[in-house]
Amino acid sequence: MKKLVYDIINKLNAQNITYADVRFTDTDTQQIYFEKGKLKYFGSDMDSHALGIRVLADGCWGFAGTTILDKTSIDKTIKRAISNARIGSKFRKEPAFFKKLKPVQDSYLFKPIEDPFLMDDKYKIDFHEKIAQKLIGNDKIVYSFVYSEFYRQYKIFANTEGTLVDSLVYDSMPKMYVLASNGRESMSRNWPGDMNGQRGGFEIIRNAKLEENTDRIIEEAIKLLDAPRIEEERADLIIGNGHLALQLHESVGHATEADRIFGKEISYAGKTFIKPAMLGNFKYGSDIVNIYSDSINQGGMGFHLVDDEGTPGGTVDIVKNGILVDQQTSQENAALLGVKPSSNMMASYADDIPLIRMTNFCLAPGKGSLDDLIKSTENGYYIDFTKTWSIDDNRNNFQFTTEIGWKIENGELKHIVKEPTYFGITPEFWAACDGICGEEEWDFQGTFHCGKGEPGQAMHLSHGVAPARFKNIVCNVKA
Amino acid sequence: MQFQKELIKICEKYPQIKLNFHYKIWETDFLRFYQSQINYNISKTSISLSTTIYKGKKSYNFSLKNPNREILQNKIDEVLELIDQLPEDPDFVDLEDDLSKTGEKEKTNNIEKVSLDKKIEILEKFSKAVEPYNFKIYGTFICNYRTLYIINSNGLDKREVSSPIYLECKAVNQKNEVTVLEAYGGERFESFNEEEFTSNLVKKVKAATGEVVDVESGKYEVVLAPRCIGEYLMHLESSIHAQSLDSKQSYFEGKINEKVFPGNVTIIDDPNHPDLINFDYNGDGHIYKRLPIIERGVFKNFFVDNYYGHKLKMKKNGSEGAALVMETGDKELGEMIDSVRKGLYISSLHYMNFINRKETSITGLTRDGTFLIEDGKITKVVNNLRFTENISDIIKGITEIENKSYTIPYSSNYGEFGIYSARMPHVKVNGFKISSSTKTV
Known part of the structure; x- marks a missing residue:
């Protein structure tokens, strides 16, 4: 793919443009979602590749992106990015500009402790099912879920200044939630919070200590039903x-x-x-x-x-x-x-x-x-x-x-x-x-x-x- | 062979499982502008396939970009080695089995029809129209073209083509940043009236040149612009989906045929409305038809899809709330404003989020033109305001409804930038709770 990106940069360099950058991404994701104790969704989006070309020409930015990577589509995408910039410049009063940058050639490949995409799927399902089962069974808990998402993205970036960098990253995100109701009102508790994404693999899910905190969130959600509100102004x-x-x-x-x-x-x-x-x-x-x-x-x-x-x-x-x-x-x-x-x-x-x-x-x-x-x-x-x-x-x-x-x-x-x-x-x-x-x-x-x-x-x-x-x-x- | 035909053959090749495919070919041409000039134009193309495989009550989902038969079959074979090890979803009964079709209309590709040159020509006119008032234009001008095939092992083979246009033009005062908004959404570019759009924008700009003031928190009589009542209803939709009954989050639980709102409130989901962006099918491939939601204040129906229809033993109806229509009332907008001694005209809303979904308590802000009404006249611009209120109470507080309605476009923004529309009139609401001022416009 580096060659593909490099070839596109060469084609762009042959055009009369101020600057261009080209990116390629290949993204994998996987989601596991248990609702009320049952597996509601298990799925993946693998090798989701995309290409994007951004061009500065005649003082205006133009962009074109595609998920279709054959030659015809790539040539069309190059042309479209350039024409978007050139036509757009007719309605551009202050020209956009780009200061020259020192080129960078480098590579960064992150390695997770536990690669979720290489792990046994059954293990991951069992891991979450155990937590999902602990979230049900209490009469006052009317709804619950446990969810994890795994993400891996490989990216190549290149620009007409001579930069060529590739990177590979892994991110993971766990969450569990319970909703308690007493028939009059309902109160929720989640764990480990809404800002729950982290750089890393399955170790992020383990570090969240979901199973150890199921009793806590159930108890707190139920107690919240009868808890007071803040009264002070x-x-x-x-x-x-x-x-x-x-x-x-x-x-x-x-x-x-x-x-x-x-x-x-x-x-x-x-x-x-x-x-x-x-x-x-x-x-x-x-x-x-x-x-x-x-x-x-x-x-x-x-x-x-x-x-x-x-x-x-x-x-x-x-x-x-x-x-x-x-x-x-x-x-x-x-x-x-x-x-x-x-x-x-x-x-x-x-x-x-x-x-x-x-x-x-x-x-x-x-x-x-x-x-x-x-x-x-x-x-x-x-x-x-x-x-x-x-x-x-x-x-x-x-x-x-x-x-x-x-x-x-x-x-x-x-x-x-x-x-x-x-x-x-x-x-x-x-x-x-x-x-x-x-x-x-x-x-x-x-x-x-x-x-x-x-x-x-x-x-x-x-x-x-x-x-x-x-x-x-x-x-x-x-x- | 066209790939959608391959999908039908693949369904036949695997009789031991049930397959559900969403095969989408999507393009967008997306212009963003600011300070009366272009920011950038984006063109994107994507081909994707979403697949759900069921073996009994066990399922697995995957997506592929630019799929072909070989890649798809390999993936299915891979899933078949895993699927037996997965736990069941006991609530799953079957995939959609309603094979009936609509006319599946062909639609003009508006990306081709409304070229970038044409968009620029239109925007230059708006820019010139607001310039004398020291305003500049900011916004987006988008055309999408999508073909969606919904195919499954029950014999479903449906196609929906859409090509919505979405134009959102904000005019911003260059001195104090007071902002007003005019928008268009539709699939027939012939219905876009450039002169009327420009005239409405300029009318709003003129109203926005007045003094800017703060108002105290408290209860106000307000006239809500069509966009506002539409946005409240779209948030209330989360209580209308059958799924919200299952997650115990529906305000309407146990309220079928109960009078929940004033008798002048009637709301319908109408995907074939002539002034709205139309839809043939819901996500399951079920025909999406007109459905009354509130009739003269009485709650009538939930949106029920195939899965929750089976799970909750409710009759599925294919409705999704993508084309809400509020019936008009009997008041002129002028009369509604005339009758307000001290109140507010609210043009648009921003960043709403539920505090408690079942109670419909929500917080959010006004945006793009909030005005003070004094003795029946719009007199001043008001800084943006925060409200903290139950949506159900806002609708219960409706006292008057305009005798005219307007098409309001809105977008889902993420993924494939879905563009929808609603048809709403102005409404007057008593006792609308303002909880704080933002101190900025």
């Missing part, structure tokens, strides 16, 4: 890693994607409240808040050697000591902002156009353990396990609900509360952060389903986080 909240990853994702990650500043995502994903003039001076959070984009940590799903336009991976501070200092950028948007490109142009599959995407988007650790943070909280709640999320078009007004919370009184966890719901305005919320746990609590959370773009792309990415405390947050919102 405002409270101090300690947010656990699973949910904090989503808070970071929605209110900082998406907000600092530079394409939103220029309105390139208005039609679907939205804008951002950030303006170029804010870089270097805008108070995004309290002094202890440090947030960075990191595509070179191999522990996260956002690792890469180069992004999908050839910019080498790296680490970029986004918020430094509470001040907004940079953005996640592409070559083009970085130049518009006068910053260095951050290596954040990624596409889900080769026949998707690259967009500015989070890679490993992280909150830097502070100091101390979660126990220490709870002990230092006089009155508040510890909340985790996302239930609902919503944020406005500008990434400014958000409201989240978690499945469960624990009341904190005088530094101790007390009773549980159901569906804690809190609301905030992004910079006010992050300014209220007065404690972030240390490295011992910091880990990668991740998702397979970060949606952006049209046609929509679902991206795999990670968030490094440690539990953090936010003071005086509005937390009594009810329908």
Whole structure:
């Protein structure tokens, strides 16, 4: 396939174009889904290959993708990418541009501890069936599922600057869920949380300790039916890693994607409240808040050697000591902002156009353990396990609900509360952060389903986080 | 031999199992624009086959890109070595067995009909029309062309062709980012009225040039644009699918023939409606027909597919909620706005998510034009607002329905960018709960 990609680059080099890149992906996925104790879905999508060609010509981008890899189709795809750019340039007032990059030739082949695609299917089914059986049998549990997804993608990237890089990655994602009902209302509990994807193979499923936590989520779901709700108008909240990853994702990650500043995502994903003039001076959070984009940590799903336009991976501070200092950028948007490109142009599959995407988007650790943070909280709640999320078009007004919370009184966890719901305005919320746990609590959370773009792309990415405390947050919102 | 014919032969070759195929040939031509200029144009082509194999009550699913007979047979043989080891799904009874067909209409390929040059010509006109007001245009202009074959071992051999067009044009004030939206969706490009579209867009732009204010949280009388009531109903659909009964998440559980909404509310799923994007079959290949959901406030039917029809012992009906129609009422839009002393006109919604699906509690935001109504007139632009509310309460709060309805296109965005439409009027709702302001437009 490298030869195929190389030949296409040569054909593109013979055209009168400014720049082009070519990607090939071969993706395998497998899903196992037990519902109410029964195998409801077992399936795979193997050798799903795609080819994408992006061209900059006459100051405009054009893109064409295909899953058909014969010569006729490839030649048609090349022509279409070029004609899309050339015809599109008739309605392009400010020419798009691309700064020359130093070529990279490299290879990265990740090896999981347990390759789920080489394992015995029967073993994987038995493993999940055992968990599925433990989730049923209690009269108050009216619905349950256990689900795992495995992903392997081989990618070749090449561009007309001379870069040629191939990579192989494995990601896995486990989840189980129960719904309890008392006839009047229903309450859910999931494990290990919504940000449950990780770089790795079947070891990710084992590490999630699903079987060890079935009794816990059943018991908590049932207890939630009779649990109180938060009554205070405002409270101090300690947010656990699973949910904090989503808070970071929605209110900082998406907000600092530079394409939103220029309105390139208005039609679907939205804008951002950030303006170029804010870089270097805008108070995004309290002094202890440090947030960075990191595509070179191999522990996260956002690792890469180069992004999908050839910019080498790296680490970029986004918020430094509470001040907004940079953005996640592409070559083009970085130049518009006068910053260095951050290596954040990624596409889900080769026949998707690259967009500015989070890679490993992280909150830097502070100091101390979660126990220490709870002990230092006089009155508040510890909340985790996302239930609902919503944020406005500008990434400014958000409201989240978690499945469960624990009341904190005088530094101790007390009773549980159901569906804690809190609301905030992004910079006010992050300014209220007065404690972030240390490295011992910091880990990668991740998702397979970060949606952006049209046609929509679902991206795999990670968030490094440690539990953090936010003071005086509005937390009594009810329908 | 055409591959769909090969699939029929493969069904015959394996009588010991049941096979279900979805064979799709899909193309898109997808233009995105911003700041009154093109961002990029995407052309994509894909051929895929989704297969489900049943041996008794045991099943396995797989997908292939660009399949051929040899690859498919190898995969089936591979699955046959595994399938006996899998646990059963006792609720599976049989694949779809309704062999009846619709006319299976041919459709024009709108990718060819609406060229990139033509799209640019149209967008340049919109751009010029809003420019004098210091607005620029942002959005998408998409044409898809898809042929889907649904073939199974029960003798099903059906084909559905679709070629929807989707144009979403937002005009954004370059000074304060106030945004308004005009959209078109349909399969007959002849039905696209460029002049009317431009005139509606400019009318909205003019309304969006006023002062921008915040409003306090609390209960408001609101006029919901057709797009908004359509989006609420689409979210409520999750309670109408029979699957939600099985997962104990349906608001309508135990409410068949019960009056759930005001008597002026009638909602139908009508995949053959002349003003909507039409569908022949549901995902099983069952004919997709008109189905009343709410009749004069009374809940009438769930959407029942083949699997849940068997599992829940309900009569399958092939409906999917892809073409919802709300019956019109008796009020002019002007009368509805005139009767509001202090309230809101809400154009569009954003990022809705359920807090509790069974209770229909939801949170989300307004978008693309929220306006203050004072003494019967739209007076100011309002920053986007957050609502936290039960959808069932919003519908129960409907007091007036417009005497005219509009086609509202929407997309599923992911996968093959499915394009659907709904036919909705404006509605007036009492006691709509605003929970916070976003402080931004």
